[in-house]
Amino acid sequence: QVQLVESGGGLVQAGGSLRLSCAASGRTFSPYAMGWFRQTPGKEREFVGRIKWSRGSKNLADSVKGRFTISSDNARNSVYLQMNSLKPEDTAVYYCAAKRTSIGGTYVAVGYDYWGQGTQVSVSS
Numbered sequence: 722q723v724q725l726v727e728s729g730g731g732l733v734q735a736g737g738s739l740r741l742s743c744a745a746s747g748r749t750f751s752p753y754a755m756g757w758f759r760q761t762p763g764k765e766r767e768f769v770g771r772i773k774w775s776r777g778s779k780n781l782a783d784s785v786k787g788r789f790t791i792s793s794d795n796a797r798n799s800v801y802l803q804m805n806s807l808k809p810e811d812t813a814v815y816y817c818a819a820k821r822t823s824i825g826g827t828y829v830a831v832g833y834d835y836w837g838q839g840t841q842v843s844v845s846s
Contacts, residue, residue, distance in 0.1 A: 752821060755817065757816070785811075
């Protein structure tokens with residue numbers, strides 16, 4: 722069983738920065754990919770970014786390109802989301818997710834097998 726624990730959320734003013742961390746635990750942790758998603762009330766979970774674990778290839782949603790960076794530390798079983806130039810529309814609960822295999826998409830929430838509990842990010846104007 723894999724457990725994911727996010728940290729680093731909080732309240733920040735527009736233009737500020739936050740760094741989210743996600744630590745994974747489990748007997749053997751070797752996912753195909755790790756992803757970050759976000760969700761606001763009444764909306765579906767939205768893709769933010771993903772990184773393929775072994776190859777390290779990364780993708781970010783167009784809405785965050787140039788502002789957010791996704792990275793990983795495989796030795797620490799951790800993935801990070803550096804968020805700069807934050808905007809009020811970035812306000813959401815951010816979730817870390819792990820995908821076991823290459824089956825299914827890496828840009829949609831349904832493609833992931835494990836989820837963290839979420840961390841709130843609030844950006845004030």
